[in-house]
Amino acid sequence: MRFNPKARLDTSRTSGGGGGGGFGGGGARIPIPGGKASGGIGTVIVLLVFFLITQCTGVGPQVLGDGGGGSSSVGTGTFGGLQAGEGGDTGDFGSCQTGEDANNDENCAFVAMENSMTGYWDSQRDLSGRFQPEQAVVIFSNQVQTGGCGSASSSVGPFYCPADQTIYLDPTFFDSIFEQLGGQDTTFVRAYVLAHEYGHHIQNLLGTMGQVRTQQGPDSDAVRLELQADCYAGMWTAAAEGDGIIVDISDQDITEGISAAKTVGDDHIQSQTTGRVDTSQFTHGSSEQRIAWFKKGMTTPDSIAGCDTFKARDLDNP
Ligand SMILES: [Zn+2]
Structure with missing residues (x-):
C-alpha cells in the first residue's frame, strides 16, 4: 500500500490523546512500537473478561475483533491534541503534510487513511450532508x-465510541495482541482495522447501531453489525486506490487484509485463547464470515445496500 507522495493531508480530524503523559505537554509523537508488549496470551484472556463486562452493560464501544470494550471508568486519562486546547492545531500530527510523509511515518499513515476514508464516505449518496466529522480518530x-x-486502556484494542463519534486506536495493538493471535502488522492491515471502525461510524450515522437487540450468538444482531463493518471496510478498499491519496493497494495487501480478518474471527480467537469454539459466545462472526463479508464489500463499492447483513439469511454466503 502506497500513498500519493504529492497528496496534501488534512490533519484536523486526527489527534493524539492518552495517559502516561504521552501527549500532555507539547505534542510529543508516538514512538514507533518496538519490542513485544508483555502479557502474552494472558492479555487476550483479560480482553475476554473486558468483553463480558461490556456485553453485560451493553454500552461498550465497538471493537474490531478482540472483544475488548473497557467502558468501565477507571483511571484518569487526558486528551491531548485538539482536546487539550492546542489552539486549533493538532500539534501531534502537524508534521504530516503530504502523502510522502505518510509513506515514511506510521502516524502520518493513519492521517492519510482517515483522509481517504472520510473522502470516500462523504461521497456516498446515503450519507452526504450529514457526514461532517470534526474529530474522527484519536491515536x-x-x-x-x-x-x-x-x-x-490499550488492551481493549481499537474501538469506536458512538457517544463522541470517534475512533480510538493505540498502535501498539498491532505488535502485541494482534500478533499474539497470529496476525501480521502491515500498513494495509492497519487500514483494514481503521476502515472497520469507520464502518461503525457509518452505522452510527445511519441508525443501524441502535437496532442491535441480540448481543451474542452466531446469528445475533451483534455479529451482523460486525460483519457489516467488515463489508463497509471492503467497500472503501475497492474504491480507495486512485482516490488521490492512495496510489496503490496490491493483491498482496488484499491477501494480508483477508488474513487479518481471519485473525480476528471469533472462532480463531476462541481457539487461540481457550482451545475450543463456542458459537453461542460469538459477537463478531467467524473468520470465514469476516472474510466473506469483507470480500462482498469489495464487490459493491457504490452501494451500501450490498452490505445488508441484517437481511442476510445465510451469513456464510453473503
Ligand atoms: Zn467492530
Whole structure:
C-alpha cells in the first residue's frame, strides 16, 4: 500500500490523546512500537473478561475483533491534541503534510487513511450532508478518556465510541495482541482495522447501531453489525486506490487484509485463547464470515445496500 507522495493531508480530524503523559505537554509523537508488549496470551484472556463486562452493560464501544470494550471508568486519562486546547492545531500530527510523509511515518499513515476514508464516505449518496466529522480518530498510548464511553486502556484494542463519534486506536495493538493471535502488522492491515471502525461510524450515522437487540450468538444482531463493518471496510478498499491519496493497494495487501480478518474471527480467537469454539459466545462472526463479508464489500463499492447483513439469511454466503 502506497500513498500519493504529492497528496496534501488534512490533519484536523486526527489527534493524539492518552495517559502516561504521552501527549500532555507539547505534542510529543508516538514512538514507533518496538519490542513485544508483555502479557502474552494472558492479555487476550483479560480482553475476554473486558468483553463480558461490556456485553453485560451493553454500552461498550465497538471493537474490531478482540472483544475488548473497557467502558468501565477507571483511571484518569487526558486528551491531548485538539482536546487539550492546542489552539486549533493538532500539534501531534502537524508534521504530516503530504502523502510522502505518510509513506515514511506510521502516524502520518493513519492521517492519510482517515483522509481517504472520510473522502470516500462523504461521497456516498446515503450519507452526504450529514457526514461532517470534526474529530474522527484519536491515536493514543496506554490509556485514553473518551467523550462518553468512559476510559479505556490499550488492551481493549481499537474501538469506536458512538457517544463522541470517534475512533480510538493505540498502535501498539498491532505488535502485541494482534500478533499474539497470529496476525501480521502491515500498513494495509492497519487500514483494514481503521476502515472497520469507520464502518461503525457509518452505522452510527445511519441508525443501524441502535437496532442491535441480540448481543451474542452466531446469528445475533451483534455479529451482523460486525460483519457489516467488515463489508463497509471492503467497500472503501475497492474504491480507495486512485482516490488521490492512495496510489496503490496490491493483491498482496488484499491477501494480508483477508488474513487479518481471519485473525480476528471469533472462532480463531476462541481457539487461540481457550482451545475450543463456542458459537453461542460469538459477537463478531467467524473468520470465514469476516472474510466473506469483507470480500462482498469489495464487490459493491457504490452501494451500501450490498452490505445488508441484517437481511442476510445465510451469513456464510453473503
Ligand atoms: Zn467492530
